Amino acid sequence: MAASLNLQEGQSSTRPPRFNGRFYSWWKVRMHDFLMDEDKNDGEKTMLVPKPRQKYDEVDRKKIERGYQAKTLIVCGIGPDEFNRVSAYEFAKEIWDCLKTTHEGTEQVKESKIDMLTSLCENFKIKEGETFYEMFTKFSSITNELRSLGEPISMSKQVRKVLQILPKSWESKVDVITEAKDLKVLTIDSLIGNLKTHELNRNHDLSKKEVKKDKSLMLK
Structure with a gap:
């Protein structure tokens, strides 16, 4: 029997919630909380570093690393159709904004x-x-x-x-x-x-x- 909503996968505190293309608002809230919890556990917020790469220090590198971790978590929480929409984006925020515009509109x-x-x-x-x-x-x-x-x-x-x-x-x-x-x-x-x-x-x-x-x- 098919599961209701999009509860087929991701029902774990250690895995990102799974988005199957439906009930975006439900997924967005849960994914946001999941990402915030990951940031809290790491002790640092994920953000981009607006400076040339050659000037990055250790703190900058850690933030960049967290950014890619956030991207990985979001990608792990979406299916192939959604991935095709965002595969060209490099940063987590770009992916997040693309999904938001797609499912919530302008x-x-x-x-x-x-x-x-x-x-x-x-x-x-x-x-x-x-x-x-x-x-x-x-x-x-x-x-x-x-x-x-x-x-x-x-x-x-x-x-x-x-x-x-x-x-x-x-x-x-x-x-x-x-x-x-x-x-x-x-x-x-x-x-x-x-x-x-x-x-x-x-x-x-x-x-x-x-x-x-x-x-x-x-x-x-």
């Missing part, structure tokens, strides 16, 4: 994506019969994409949005959360956990009522 395209995702977020609603897990997965996909494009939605706005889209039957629960919690510091994960617990309890109570109803009908 600044104009990026702005259009941000506008579209912002609109999706503002008009987001929970569907009939949809569980909170399903709703939260879709909502997170939008907010994470916006964050990867440099337009993060604040935690408090996410919390308020989720509370706004809850069905009318959840009005009493929304009131309880609003009164008991400081929405400015409440995390979206805490909110969803709270709502999922309430959902489970509601479903359990409904199941018990159905059982009692069935028993009552049988007795009649």
Whole structure:
């Protein structure tokens, strides 16, 4: 059975995450963290040295070496199609920028994506019969994409949005959360956990009522 997303390879703290041409935003965030972790472990940030090669000192050579290591890690995290796009580039940043432009587009395209995702977020609603897990997965996909494009939605706005889209039957629960919690510091994960617990309890109570109803009908 095929794995979901692009989780076929690279699920290791010692190997770069694998990009198969899909879900670029997911890969970009993970690869960025992976490269930053490598830099942290080495104690130095990767950067180019703007001076003639004959004037390089030991520190410059180490930075150049780290640059090629970063290039190797990125190349190891992409497939053959993506490699063909970047094979002519010498530096890690050139490869990174090429992949970013290819999959996120130019600044104009990026702005259009941000506008579209912002609109999706503002008009987001929970569907009939949809569980909170399903709703939260879709909502997170939008907010994470916006964050990867440099337009993060604040935690408090996410919390308020989720509370706004809850069905009318959840009005009493929304009131309880609003009164008991400081929405400015409440995390979206805490909110969803709270709502999922309430959902489970509601479903359990409904199941018990159905059982009692069935028993009552049988007795009649």
